[in-house]
Amino acid sequence: MSEAKRNVTPDLQAPPLEAEQPRQRARTMSRKEMARQFRQQVAAGGIDPELQTLMAEMEASRPKSRADCGTGPRPCPYVSCKYNLYVDVNPRTGSVKMNFPDKELWELADTCALDVADRGGITLEEVGVIMNLTRERVRQLETRGLIKLRVIADDGPRKIPPDGDDE
DSSP states (O other), rough: OHHHHHHHOOOSSSSSOOOOOOOOEEEEOOOOHHHHHHHHHHHTTOOOOHHHHHHHHHHHHSSHHHHHTTTTTTOOOOOSTBSSSSSOTTTOOOOEEOTTTTGGGGGOSOHHHHHHHHHHHOOHHHHHHHHHHOHHHHHHHHHHHHHHHHHHHHHHHOOOTTTTOOO
C-alpha cells in the first residue's frame, strides 16, 4: 500500500448535512440514574429558587381536564402529563424515556397525543414522525394493540338478551 493511501482518513469531524442526519433514538433513564442526578444537583447547591418559583406557577396553572388544556399553550409545557409525547414514564419501573433526546420541547410540531387524536386518522408514517419511531414499529404496535382490544372484547361481560333468554 502506498504511503499516500495509508495517510488518508475520512473526515469524521465534518457535520452531516441536514437531510443526512439519522434520527436520534429515544433515551431511557432509570430511577437510579435520575436519583443520582438529583443528588448531584442538590450537592451542587440545590435547585435554583427562581426555577422553584417557576415550577410552582406552572403547577398552579396546570389544566385539570381536557377542556382546560384544549385551548392551552402549544407546544404543551406539561411534560409530566400522560398524554405528552416528549417523555414516557414506565409505571412499573418508574424509568423515563426521552422520545426526542436531540430536540427541545418547543421544537416539536405535536406535543399532545390528544391533539393528534382530535385530528382524526393519520398515516403510519405521520405517527412515526410524531412518536420518533419507524413506520414498521408503529405498524407492529398498532397490531399488538388491536390484538389486546380483541382479547378484552372477547373476555368482556356477555349481554343478556332483553327477553331474558340465555341464548
